[in-house]
Amino acid sequence: MSLSTGATARTASPKERSLWMLDRLVPDAGANNVPAALRIGGRLDRPALRTALTAVVRRHDALRTVFHAADDTLTASVLAPGGTDLDVQEITPSADGPQAALTAFAATPFALDGRPLIRVGLLADGDDDVLCFVVHHLVFDTVSAGVFTRSLARAYARVLRGEQPYPADEGAGPVPVLDEPAPRPQSTDFWRDHLAGFDPGALETDCGTGHNPARPTLAGGRLDHTLTPGATAAVRKLAKELRAPEAVVLLAAYYLLLAAHGAGPDLVVGTPVNVRGDGAADAIGYHVNTLPLRTAVDPGESFRALVTRTRNVFFGALSHADAPVDALLAEVARPGASWRGSLFRHVFNYVPAPGDAGLAFGDTPARTEPAESGYCKFDLELNVLATPETLSLRVVHGTEALAEADARALVRRYDALLSGLGEAADRTVAEIEVGTDADRTALRTGYEEAVRAGGTAGFVASAGGREALPGVRGELCLVATSRPAADDGHDGAHPQHGPYRRTGELARRGYDGTLEILGRADRRVTVHGVPVQLDRLEALLASEDGVRAAAVVLRKGDDTDPGGLVAFLAAPDDPQLLDRLRKRIGAELPAAAEPGSFVVLDALPTAADGRPDLAELERRAAAGGTTGADDADGQLLADLVELWNDVLERDDVGPQANFFELGGHSLLAAKVAQRSGKLAGVRVRLADVFANPTPLTLAEHLRAARA
Structure with missing residues (x-):
């Protein structure tokens, strides 16, 4: 590696742009902030600390590196040493304690507008001072935190002794930014081969909230x-x-x-x-x-x-x-x-683990304090x-x-x-056993309580066929504890509970042993690599004011149209209905659960059992005419289709073509956000493109934003 410095602006590197994409996704969050804190066993001399801090920042070009974001470009430059005097802020105490105060200080985002990407604060906590510094990840990492802490402590001690922050034998010039070399071709080839054919759907677990919002908070x-x-x-x-x-x-x-x-x-x-x-x-x-x-x-x-x-x-x-x-x-x-x-x-x-042995600011001992x-x-x-x-x-x-x-x-x-x-x-x-004693107690307690209730008990089976751990989704299997031994009409045998029948229902056992039914397994589909529970989506749609009934089907796609969800609604003509539904879906369900098309009918076709006729709805979805394209500005929709073709370097994109299914990624999505905003004359966030990944849905979103 070589070291270089210079005042001229440079284009951000790919990994710097990736951090920027996260800033654009959640512009009001400090998700890229790197905080660190030290508890000082006493009070720090404020003027001495400010002098030491200024010297450290002037010393390291990286701490004077600033970024300018404009449209879909990001550039970096290094400020002159004399223009970066920093104040030490007094952190406002919190009624919830010092950790809450530090988190509030650390969470405030930085603007990529040419200002320094570092701030330092002091929190008075009893007889101690807590020193907290927060730096944007673009110019900092956890290794940097250790280097910065040691440099600041040494400079502070020298200032207290009446000396210059840095000894003369360390040189007067600044430490230049480390210039990382371009990747070796063999390394690029290695990663291309290593990741070939990987399916991101394999990253999904069967535990947790199942929530993947299009507009995340990153909390x-x-x-x-x-x-x-x-x-x-x-x-x-x-x-x-x-x-x-x-x-x-x-x-x-x-x-x-x-x-x-x-x-x-x-x-x-x-x-x-x-x-x-x-x-x-x-x-x-x-x-x-x-x-x-x-x-x-x-x-x-x-x-x-x-x-x-x-x-x-x-x-x-x-x-x-x-x-x-x-x-x-x-x-x-x-x-x-x-x-x-x-x-x-x-x-x-x-x-x-970070060691605090010997760490001190002057004669005052210091130790690491949690900061998030x-x-x-x-x-x-x-x-x-x-x-x-x-x-x-x-x-x-x-x-x-x-x-x-x-x-x-x-x-x-x-x-x-x-x-x-x-x-x-x-x-x-x-x-190999993965569960804890508490898990085994929850599974046993839940089952035994069901047995005592009479006749039939159940357990949750994982995709691999084992009994799922508490909190893990799987298929509900029923055990008829009173079934005669001669009855062999079952789907399998549990090692403890005996013969069981599969129900086709998704469920999970709670950490307290209670059983929660989640919906039909055959109503679970995968959209853009994300599992979506259709009956859960239908329940949300049907709960909206004015919606009498709702049904959702998955429309199959082709080479130019990846298909997607189509929602059929029995509802009155309400121009604001779809906007309200999209907002609710975005807030409560995974981004992939938002239908690409909505069809409003007087009534849903029904099967012999009185339920929505899903086969008929699937036929209608496949036949087309379900996009609701008339609801969007015709010219805007055409312009967005052209934009999709241009950014993706294609010529076959249709109104329902999913940007990400056709090879789009976050860096290209940033271009779509910037250019579509200019087309519509409104601000478009990166999250809006993730939430509306087709020309049709983005056109409808932009139309609503202009209204």
């Missing part, structure tokens, strides 16, 4: 957990026995945990890797590449075999870490109208902090994907899984 929650001594001992025993790093053993177990909750068997987990080269260990900046590590979890193989394959994938990826996957986005992007990354939704990171922005970019981030004695987990979860109870259950199961693996390296994945 996040955090859990901290120290692995039990048994789990830690098992990991370290397996690492020696299997000749694999601790990180690999923990990662293999993470794959197994995700598979046990419905993901896979083909899985990708993102792992951040520091790409600073020799001589640049103390470079501040955004110098992390997140590697998409792909492996398969085979129920018939041993955990030993899974660790071996994970180890091979891990080291192969590290040797090609110079290629950020963002640079390959156009080549490896997969269909799916979702803001979530199409390559991974789960992150694993293994790092040494309150956001999460992924469904689940599993951070392992290792010391010689312990392994601790810092788990961040997207609350729109996983409720706190779901995340807590995953953490506890991970601990239990690791504890049991110490003596199970040669057992098959299918034989």
